[in-house]
Amino acid sequence: MHQSSPFNHRLLPYLLVLPQIAVTLAFFIWPALNAVWLSTRQEDAFGLSSEFVGLEHYIAIFHDGTYTRALVNTAVFSTGVTVVSLALALLLAVMADRVVRGAMVYKTLLIWPYAVAPAVAGVIWWLAFNPSIGVVAYFINILGYDWNHLIKARDAMMLVIFAAAWKQISYNFLFFLAGLQAIPRSLIEAAALDGASPFRRFWTVIFPLLSPTTFFLLVVNIIYAFFDTFALIHATTAGGPAGSTETLVLKVFMDGFVGLDLGGSSAQSVVLMVMVMALTVVQFRFVERKVQY
Amino acid sequence: MKFRSLTLATASVAATLAMGTGANAATEIQFWHAMGGELGAKVQEIADKFNASQADYKVVPVFKGTYTETMTGAITAFRAKQQPHIVQVFEVGTATMMAAQGAVYPVYQLMADAKLPFDAKSYLQAVSGYYTDTNGNMLSMPFNSSTPVLYYNKTAFAKAGLDPNTPPKTWKDVETYSEKLLAAGYKCGFSTGWMPWVQMETFLALHNQPIGTKGNGFGGLDTELTVNGPLELRHITNMAEWAKKGIFKYTGRRSDGAPSFYNEECTMYMNSSGGYAGVKANAKTFEFGVGMLPYYDDVKGAPQNSIIGGAALWVLKGHKAEDYKGVGQFFNFISKPEIQADWHQVTGYLPITTAAYELSKAQGFYDRNPGTDMSVRQINLNPPTENSKGLRFGNYAQIRDVIDEELEGVWSGQKTPKDALDSIVKRGNDLLRKFEKTNG
Numbered sequence: 031m032h033q034s035s036p037f038n039h040r041l042l043p044y045l046l047v048l049p050q051i052a053v054t055l056a057f058f059i060w061p062a063l064n065a066v067w068l069s070t071r072q073e074d075a076f077g078l079s080s081e082f083v084g085l086e087h088y089i090a091i092f093h094d095g096t097y098t099r100a101l102v103n104t105a106v107f108s109t110g111v112t113v114v115s116l117a118l119a120l121l122l123a124v125m126a127d128r129v130v131r132g133a134m135v136y137k138t139l140l141i142w143p144y145a146v147a148p149a150v151a152g153v154i155w156w157l158a159f160n161p162s163i164g165v166v167a168y169f170i171n172i173l174g175y176d177w178n179h180l181i182k183a184r185d186a187m188m189l190v191i192f193a194a195a196w197k198q199i200s201y202n203f204l205f206f207l208a209g210l211q212a213i214p215r216s217l218i219e220a221a222a223l224d225g226a227s228p229f230r231r232f233w234t235v236i237f238p239l240l241s242p243t244t245f246f247l248l249v250v251n252i253i254y255a256f257f258d259t260f261a262l263i264h265a266t267t268a269g270g271p272a273g274s275t276e277t278l279v280l281k282v283f284m285d286g287f288v289g290l291d292l293g294g295s296s297a298q299s300v301v302l303m304v305m306v307m308a309l310t311v312v313q314f315r316f317v318e319r320k321v322q323y
Numbered sequence: 324m325k326f327r328s329l330t331l332a333t334a335s336v337a338a339t340l341a342m343g344t345g346a347n348a349a350t351e352i353q354f355w356h357a358m359g360g361e362l363g364a365k366v367q368e369i370a371d372k373f374n375a376s377q378a379d380y381k382v383v384p385v386f387k388g389t390y391t392e393t394m395t396g397a398i399t400a401f402r403a404k405q406q407p408h409i410v411q412v413f414e415v416g417t418a419t420m421m422a423a424q425g426a427v428y429p430v431y432q433l434m435a436d437a438k439l440p441f442d443a444k445s446y447l448q449a450v451s452g453y454y455t456d457t458n459g460n461m462l463s464m465p466f467n468s469s470t471p472v473l474y475y476n477k478t479a480f481a482k483a484g485l486d487p488n489t490p491p492k493t494w495k496d497v498e499t500y501s502e503k504l505l506a507a508g509y510k511c512g513f514s515t516g517w518m519p520w521v522q523m524e525t526f527l528a529l530h531n532q533p534i535g536t537k538g539n540g541f542g543g544l545d546t547e548l549t550v551n552g553p554l555e556l557r558h559i560t561n562m563a564e565w566a567k568k569g570i571f572k573y574t575g576r577r578s579d580g581a582p583s584f585y586n587e588e589c590t591m592y593m594n595s596s597g598g599y600a601g602v603k604a605n606a607k608t609f610e611f612g613v614g615m616l617p618y619y620d621d622v623k624g625a626p627q628n629s630i631i632g633g634a635a636l637w638v639l640k641g642h643k644a645e646d647y648k649g650v651g652q653f654f655n656f657i658s659k660p661e662i663q664a665d666w667h668q669v670t671g672y673l674p675i676t677t678a679a680y681e682l683s684k685a686q687g688f689y690d691r692n693p694g695t696d697m698s699v700r701q702i703n704l705n706p707p708t709e710n711s712k713g714l715r716f717g718n719y720a721q722i723r724d725v726i727d728e729e730l731e732g733v734w735s736g737q738k739t740p741k742d743a744l745d746s747i748v749k750r751g752n753d754l755l756r757k758f759e760k761t762n763g
Contacts, residue, residue, distance in 0.1 A: 076423045162586060180574065285721070287395050
């Protein structure tokens with residue numbers, strides 16, 4: 031087999047990837063290393079004194095009951111967000127795939143929430159569900175449920191899960207729709223001729239063929255729930271009531287920027303980073319095996 | 324070509340330098356603040372007046388977001404040696420600022436170095452006391468201070484057969500009034516903003532009880548919280564009972580609960596006197612009145628005086644000595660009675676000097692706007708004691724979050740008042756020790 035490349039210069043490939051590497055180093059690796067370094071130091075807020083404390087901050091994390099609580103919250107929250115947003119997006123995409131007339135309008139409307147800034151989305155949900163003045167809270171009350179996410183932990187968790195999932199549905203929807211449209215019609219028609227019901231066609235033909243998309247979205251959504259939902263939770267519940275919606279990333283912010291404990295907060299973000307890396311590796315090793323490309 | 328662009332560059336650099344010197348005729352003073360909207364416009368107006376009053380200095384106010392964002396922004400800027408001259412810091416950041424001796428330029432010292440007239444006694448004692456060290460030296464310039472008061476729905480009081488001109492004086496009154504209001508069809512007796520500030524810090528000060536050891540932290544970093552004492556326990560236990568009957572309703576942190584008063588769900592509402600303008604603008608369907616915070620009349624020494632919240636102006640080190648003269652002049656300017664009286668009357672914040680209070684009185688402001696002097700009367704009720712001077716705890720922004728969090732456990736029925744208060748003390752003390760370790 032003969033391989034020829036139009037680029038003969040040996041250095042050229044390196045030159046071409048250089049900008050990418052430079053950006054990665056400057057904006058990802060460098061800050062990450064900085065966080066690791068800060069996590070081993072005890073500093074006052076103004077940086078007037080700084081002292082090496084080794085792994086003290088890491089030990090403190092695991093003796094802190096509120097950290098364990100945040101860990102559990104994050105697990106519940108990210109599972110909730112991923113399941114809700116993937117399921118609803120898939121449902122909507124399957125529906126949209128069948129729509130013939132007005133498909134553009136329908137799709138545009140579904141993509142809209144993605145353009146709303148997280149903090150703004152947070153405020154909208156906060157208003158809609160406010161127990162005193164919220165429209166949605168008012169209707170829930172009429173239905174006989176006393177909605178109050180200010181004191182009920184479960185209400186608060188549901189609120190942040192739905193708000194976060196709502197924002198992510200658009201993104202998932204786009205990918206699912208593209209995935210659905212890439213499935214050859216002939217396969218589905220063949221299954222239909224063999225007498226498979228629409229339900230069966232979905233589960234045995236379409237869903238398996240969508241699995242690469244689903245897997246990709248699973249990874250992206252979990253990372254989204256872990257990191258990108260900070261502004262939204264901050265604006266809706268601020269971690270309350272009684273810390274029941276405080277996730278790991280919110281805690282990093284609270285301890286670092288409200289509490290000005292840079293060392294402790296850096297240690298938390300390093301742990302968070304390792305956790306997400308591990309989670310991603312696990313996903314690629316075990317879940318990806320089930321994916322049919 | 325190369326030569327030409329080089330000349331051009333040199334010329335433009337020269338021009339910039341020339342312009343720089345031109346502007347240098349007035350030294351710029353950077354002033355970072357957290358006053359959004361109307362308040363921000365008012366701050367700009369004060370700076371404009373100052374700039375117009377003299378030619379040597381130009382104060383440039385910059386809005387930096389919330390209190391937390393402004394403070395962290397200034398601290399980060401300090402680490403990068405880009406700090407402003409003046410930064411507005413909220414009351415819970417006081418201990419952090421005080422501990423940063425290498426970064427903060429104490430106001431009394433600045434005034435002495437700049438040889439400017441400065442009399443700490445002209446400021447209201449309850450206000451300046453919050454920002455002085457144990458030797459009575461003022462470390463920062465009080466700016467927007469407020470104290471919690473009781474807002475009540477006069478129209479609802481009349482409907483329930485209560486005297487609209489008699490707000491409840493004691494907590495017993497709050498209970499019996501609320502029962503009447505509930506019987507008259509209202510859904511909730513009272514709600515409160517800023518739970519830790521109103522129902523714990525100010526509550527204890529008003530009853531002349533300590534919040535922590537070492538004179539509420541004024542006496543040293545080795546202070547410990549004492550908020551699980553019998554009086555606070557009694558109050559939180561009562562509130563938990565009242566929450567079950569609808570007498571009290573928890574409406575969230577900070578001032579999130581304000582709408583519950585505006586829409587006449589709750590007939591009484593305790594929050595900052597600085598919220599007066601907001602209440603006035605939103606109380607459209609009813610008449611409202613302002614009363615003093617209630618107290619338990621069987622507690623000896625109650626009512627003492629209430630403590631303040633709000634923010635003060637801190638000066639950061641690292642600029643030229645000349646600049647700080649301008650800062651001193653600006654501080655003297657904003658302390659003038661006419662400037663202070665105007666600020667107080669427009670915003671509902673306290674007048675920080677006695678002269679400004681007297682001026683507002685002489686102008687007939689309190690007669691025209693009944694209730695607006697409640698805040699001043701309340702902080703001046705008695706000379707502040709060690710318990711009612713204020714508080715100075717490190718990491719206090721976080722401790723307030725802990726208080727909110729634990730008490731939310733009580734309102735939702737997950738925790739007993741005793742467990743929650745004990746837990747506040749334990750977790751709060753951990754944060755205090757952490758602060759002591761970093762800043763000791």
